[in-house]
Amino acid sequence: MIPLHGDRFLRKITEADLPDVLRLDRETFPDDPYPYFALRQFHDALGDHLLVVDDGTALHGYILATPPLHASSWILSLVVSPALRGNGLGRELMTAMLRRLHEEGAGEVLLTVDPANGSAVALYRHLGFTPYGEFHPEYFGPGEPRQRMRLAF
Numbered sequence: 001m002i003p004l005h006g007d008r009f010l011r012k013i014t015e016a017d018l019p020d021v022l023r024l025d026r027e028t029f030p031d032d033p034y035p036y037f038a039l040r041q042f043h044d045a046l047g048d049h050l051l052v053v054d055d056g057t058a059l060h061g062y063i064l065a066t067p068p069l070h071a072s073s074w075i076l077s078l079v080v081s082p083a084l085r086g087n088g089l090g091r092e093l094m095t096a097m098l099r100r101l102h103e104e105g106a107g108e109v110l111l112t113v114d115p116a117n118g119s120a121v122a123l124y125r126h127l128g129f130t131p132y133g134e135f136h137p138e139y140f141g142p143g144e145p146r147q148r149m150r151l152a153f
């Protein structure tokens with residue numbers, strides 16, 4: 001368990017958290033949320049790297065990463081509850097996960113971001129990520145552009 005600012009803490013997901021993570025994902029990405037089966041499989045296969053923000057009464061965000069493979073990790077998802085955005089929570093989540101991936105042997109961390117997602121791009125840049133490779137105008141299909149970004153430790 002990792003203490004965060006205020007009463008919040010970061011902990012590993014449990015099976016009982018799945019409906020709340022589904023809710024967070026749906027309210028953040030209403031057009032294209034993870035389906036329940038995908039979250040269920042992330043829980044089973046990557047649960048050690050699916051961390052949720054808890055305050056003892058409700059969940060307020062989550063972060064999902066892959067463990068280092070050949071010293072390379074990916075951040076697959078990052079969500080902060082809309083009511084809490086802009087208060088440093090996203091930075092806390094990323095910082096905690098990056099520290100952990102580094103300790104586990106990652107030499108680099110990769111992610112993709114929609115260049116129009118100003119808050120996410122700003123967060124990743126402030127953490128030291130830089131654009132990596134070409135811009136993909138249809139990375140996740142038509143109308144879903146993404147830029148890869150990379151942080152090297």
Ligand SMILES: CC(C)(COP(=O)(O)OP(=O)(O)OC[C@H]1O[C@@H](n2cnc3c(N)ncnc32)[C@H](O)[C@@H]1OP(=O)(O)O)[C@@H](O)C(=O)NCCC(=O)NCCS
Nearest residue numbers: 078079080085086087088089090091113119120122123126
């Ligand atoms: C992206 C997201 C996780 C950021 O979380 P957050 O808690 O709002 O971000 P923070 O308050 O920790 O801010 C982190 C940095 O981003 C910057 N930032 C935050 N919101 C911003 C905004 N709207 N515009 C520009 N910069 C912004 C801050 O200046 C801060 O930089 P600093 O720490 O150097 O001052 C959150 O907005 C979110 O959940 N968005 C929807 C889901 C999403 O887009 N996920 C990422 C997909 S790639």
